[in-house]
Amino acid sequence: MAQSNFIDHVRICSRSGAGGAGSVHFRREKYVDKGGPDGGDGGRGGHVILRGNAQLWTLIHLRYRKHVIAQNGVAGSGQNSTGAQGKDEILEVPLGTVAKDAETGEVLFEITQDGEEKILTPGGRGGLGNDHFKTPSNQAPRYAQPGEPGREEWIILELKILADVGLVGFPNAGKSTLLSSVSAAKPEIADYAFTTLVPNLGVVSYRDYRSFVMADIPGIIEGAAEGRGLGLRFLRHIERNSILLFLIPADAKDLRKEYDILLEELRKYNPELLDKQRILAVSKSDLLDEELMQELSKELPTELPTLFISAVTGYNLDKLKDLIWKTLHESNE
Structure with a gap:
């Protein structure tokens, strides 16, 4: 998932097909001089449909497709023949895709399962043919519904x-x-802020051939919920995670304050995020000795599991995996 190819936001014009018109037609055969109405219905216009595809990771295939247009339905014809339906336009999207109304911001629905299909823009209904409008007093209606x-x-x-x-x-x-360190993912790593500009996913192998997926979200800064830094662009990715692993470096000036700031940014963005299971890991702990760890432990919050780790030396990474797996199991229950 190359950084230049990660697209997680697109705006499209979705146009469904119009329904076909009903037919005004009368039965005409060699030995039937006054056949009744037999106009068929028009076909439904094509829908624009979203379909979940677990093999997709980004929306890049829709980046330059600004207009999505489904086909119109075909008009009905004689002998009560219904017109063909317009062809649906199906857009394959990755799991976790949310559809919103661009004008109001209203969330329409979310695609979460492979193969799941939901209608984004419904096609117009086909019109009824004149066969539907015959009555004892009007046995030869000369009108039908438009689509x-x-x-x-x-x-x-x-x-x-x-x-x-x-x-x-x-x-x-x-x-x-x-x-x-814990997966085969190869995100860009450098000693400057905002090295990570897109979320990176990694599959972490666990005991007995089990595994879980970890997401590296671009760094949050104070004021992110108001749009500072990368702001709202990536905070939404945190919403779909089962548990949150807070990472604070051992060389931070105030571990507790950094944790509180991160928690506050999540609360401002979406208070429901605070209901998720949380773990706190102090990274870069290879810089510390046992005495310093004990001192810093006094600053850490007590309402969640905490652990000192080092991704460089591998210190406590197995314990971290155990803790994550245990918390995931509790979260699922």
């Missing part, structure tokens, strides 16, 4: 990363280093 017009609307598609564990921390907290 309903299709709908055109601007839609925003947003991707929220689906992962078991989301890494939460300030820039340079060591999130990318941890992900590269």
Whole structure:
């Protein structure tokens, strides 16, 4: 998942097909001089449909597709023949894709399962043929319904990363280093802020061939919920994680304060995030000795599990995996 190819937000114009018109037609055969109405119905206009695809990771295939247009339905014809339905336009999207109304911001639905299909923009209904309008007093109606017009609307598609564990921390907290140490993911790592510009996913192998997915979310800064730094662009990816792993470096000036700031940014963005299971890991602990760890432990919050780790030396990484697996199991229950 190359950084230049990670697209998690697109805006498209979705246009469904118009329904076909009903037919005004009368039965005409060689020995039937006054056949009744037999006009068929028009076909339904094509829907625009979203379908979940577990093999997709980004929305890049929709980046330059600004207009999605489904086919119109075909008009009905004689002998009560219904017109063909307009062909549906199906858009494959990764799991975790949210569809929103571009004008109001209203969330329409979310795709979370492979193969799941939901109608984004419904096609117009086909009109009824004149066969439906015959009565004892009007046995030869010369009218039929027109098809309903299709709908055109601007839609925003947003991707929220689906992962078991989301890494939460300030820039340079060591999130990318941890992900590269416990999985095969190779995120960009450098000694400057905002090295990670897109979420990175890694599959972490656990005991007995089990595994879980960890997501490295670009660093949060104070004021992110108001749009500072990378702001709201990536905070939404945290919403779909089962548990949150807070990462604070051992060389931070105040461990407790950094944790409180991170927690406050999540609360401002979405208070429901605070209901998720949380773990706190102090990274870069290879810089500390046992005495310093004991002193720093006094600063750490007591309401959640905490652990000192080092992604460089591997210190306590197995214990971290055990803790994550245990917490995931509790979260699922």
